[in-house]
Amino acid sequence: MTTASPLLSVRDLSIVYETAEPVHAVQDVSFDLGRGELLGLAGESGSGKTTLAYGINRLLRPPAVIRSGTTILHGDDEHPDVDVNAMTDAELSDYRWDRVSMVFQGAMNALNPVLSIGTQMADVLSRHRPSMSRRERRDRCAELLELTGVGADRLRSYPHELSGGMRQRVTIAMALSLRPQLMIMDEPTTALDVLVQRDILHEIAELRQRFGFSIVFITHDLPLLLEISDRIAVMLQGRIVELSTAADLYRAPQSEYTQRLLQSFPSLTGAERLIDRGPRVAADASRAAEGGAA
Numbered sequence: 001m002t003t004a005s006p007l008l009s010v011r012d013l014s015i016v017y018e019t020a021e022p023v024h025a026v027q028d029v030s031f032d033l034g035r036g037e038l039l040g041l042a043g044e045s046g047s048g049k050t051t052l053a054y055g056i057n058r059l060l061r062p063p064a065v066i067r068s069g070t071t072i073l074h075g076d077d078e079h080p081d082v083d084v085n086a087m088t089d090a091e092l093s094d095y096r097w098d099r100v101s102m103v104f105q106g107a108m109n110a111l112n113p114v115l116s117i118g119t120q121m122a123d124v125l126s127r128h129r130p131s132m133s134r135r136e137r138r139d140r141c142a143e144l145l146e147l148t149g150v151g152a153d154r155l156r157s158y159p160h161e162l163s164g165g166m167r168q169r170v171t172i173a174m175a176l177s178l179r180p181q182l183m184i185m186d187e188p189t190t191a192l193d194v195l196v197q198r199d200i201l202h203e204i205a206e207l208r209q210r211f212g213f214s215i216v217f218i219t220h221d222l223p224l225l226l227e228i229s230d231r232i233a234v235m236l237q238g239r240i241v242e243l244s245t246a247a248d249l250y251r252a253p254q255s256e257y258t259q260r261l262l263q264s265f266p267s268l269t270g271a272e273r274l275i276d277r278g279p280r281v282a283a284d285a286s287r288a289a290e291g292g293a294a
């Protein structure tokens, strides 16, 4: 994965929660995200992963303040470059969903219980693509539900009629609906059981391949990140202490913290060391162990 023509460039970004005792949640963070790249963000609870993700999507609320640094989302033939921290409110509403979308851990529980899945999905389209006809919107929603494995026949279903995994797929379908260049996923499958999680990750991998968007994927689950990421950034106390390919991070971790983090997952350091045979092999082997799901 090359970052020669990056999609996103973050430089010296610092974010502080201005509470009585200021919290320096993100400190001098710099990285590039390649086009089509999946960057995993790892690190213990409180290391600043979510704050960084919110910073990239300009979702921060007081007392959070961006103290310094820049975040540039680079354009392509259709889109201009965007200086994320300098956007006006009007520009922001085009940026979110259209250029960058986000899937949260609890997103599946944030769906409106009294509106059908189709209505909620169509709402995103009518706000951002007002020229679309009703029929076009419905067709697009049906296509998105097919793509994410929910099935177009669920358009009229209400959230309570779907399992947690299905609801999370709906939120992924919504995040995909405007074909963003970047999807930020913050613990998107943590609340789901392992088999459902694997299915959804498999689906996300296929969608990324098909549409070419980049992903920033946040999770505590380092073994999972080693399987799915092109590169992994490890955060500690607001700083990126290591950023390298998944294979290098596993085989030759540079920072002492990464070494300790790896050691805290017995499945990575145990007798079998599946990951030694490469991330894909480890993924296939653990799938086989779970009965061939995904």
Ligand SMILES: Nc1ncnc2c1ncn2[C@@H]1O[C@H](COP(=O)(O)OP(=O)(O)OP(=O)(O)O)[C@@H](O)[C@H]1O
Pocket: 017, 019, 023, 025, 043, 044, 045, 046, 047, 048, 049, 050, 051, 052, 062, 063
């Ligand atoms: N609204 C807030 N006000 C004050 N401090 C906050 C606020 N939100 C987060 N923090 C602090 O900022 C730091 C970074 O938190 P953040 O949630 O970004 O970490 P994280 O790595 O995403 O953690 P987790 O994995 O538990 O979600 C922590 O010390 C946290 O306590």
